[in-house]
Amino acid sequence: MIDSENISVMNIKNNNFPPEGSGGFIDIHCHCLADFDDGPSNISESILLCRALVEDNISFVVATPHQLGRFDGVNEAQAVRDAVNKLNSILNDLEIPVKVVPGGEVRADERICQFIEDDKILTLADSRRYILIELPHQVFIDIEPMIRALVSMDIYPVISHVERIPTLTKEPDILSRWIGDFAYLQITASSLSGDFGLEAERDAWDLLTSGWAHLVATDAHNVNSRRPKMKNAYELISRRLGEDLANRVCIHNPLRVLQGKDILSKSIIEESRIGL
Numbered sequence: 212m213i214d215s216e217n218i219s220v221m222n223i224k225n226n227n228f229p230p231e232g233s234g235g236f237i238d239i240h241c242h243c244l245a246d247f248d249d250g251p252s253n254i255s256e257s258i259l260l261c262r263a264l265v266e267d268n269i270s271f272v273v274a275t276p277h278q279l280g281r282f283d284g285v286n287e288a289q290a291v292r293d294a295v296n297k298l299n300s301i302l303n304d305l306e307i308p309v310k311v312v313p314g315g316e317v318r319a320d321e322r323i324c325q326f327i328e329d330d331k332i333l334t335l336a337d338s339r340r341y342i343l344i345e346l347p348h349q350v351f352i353d354i355e356p357m358i359r360a361l362v363s364m365d366i367y368p369v370i371s372h373v374e375r376i377p378t379l380t381k382e383p384d385i386l387s388r389w390i391g392d393f394a395y396l397q398i399t400a401s402s403l404s405g406d407f408g409l410e411a412e413r414d415a416w417d418l419l420t421s422g423w424a425h426l427v428a429t430d431a432h433n434v435n436s437r438r439p440k441m442k443n444a445y446e447l448i449s450r451r452l453g454e455d456l457a458n459r460v461c462i463h464n465p466l467r468v469l470q471g472k473d474i475l476s477k478s479i480i481e482e483s484r485i486g487l
């Protein structure tokens with residue numbers, strides 16, 4: 212697990228976060244490892260993407276190569292950890308100030324719990340607290356049994372880029388039930404400025420406005436069509452829905468995932484009346 216001492220909580224209390232040179236954003240979903248999936252195909256591209264993360268004021272990134280689905284049998288946990296160590300060493304040598312931690316974007320699969328036990332797939336930041344789950348875009352599957360099985364292991368699913376899955380956003384009752392079962396929803400930073408089309412943009416804003424989106428992440432793959440846009444997302448959310456929400460979904464909750472702490476949800480905030 213990441214050493215939380217390295218992350219300045221003081222910085223996230225600053226309303227002007229993230230000031231240049233401060234702690235920076237935490238990105239919990241990024242394809243920054245070379246030669247694993249549809250992210251960088253070599254180490255040079257990986258370094259370029261890491262430089263783009265730094266430009267976007269991201270100081271910690273969870274490397275989330277695709278696991279299972281079309282990557283079944285490859286990209287296993289120890290290979291990801293080894294690649295993360297290698298990339299951190301290169302970044303350190305090049306004085307590129309971003310720290311990479313291991314994770315995965317795991318295709319929904321009924322074998323997930325067993326694969327966690329067998330150390331084949333990774334939880335976010337390798338903390339055994341949250342796992343990033345990807346659902347198919349074209350067909351709807353009800354993952355409630357999988358959510359419950361994971362939660363019974365005290366591991367909480369984060370559903371990736373929900374706004375880009377029309378079969379899911381058309382099922383608000385089911386999404387609501389999943390959230391009630393302790394699943395959390397992640398949306399893509401660049402969807403908020405329309406990079407994935409009007410429908411995804413509208414659904415991303417609807418999920419934020421309703422309080423159902425818990426986390427914003429880049430899902431960056433490269434420095435061209437899929438580059439990180441966290442700063443832009445933070446500014447857009449601050450302007451349209453207020454700084455409290457921008458802080459919660461772009462700063463506080465990603466930090467909590469990294470630290471393995473409880474994610475702040477709308478119901479928790481309403482119950483406790485805290486201002487985050």
Ligand SMILES: [Fe+2]
Pocket residue numbers: 240242316371430
């Ligand atoms: Fe992804």
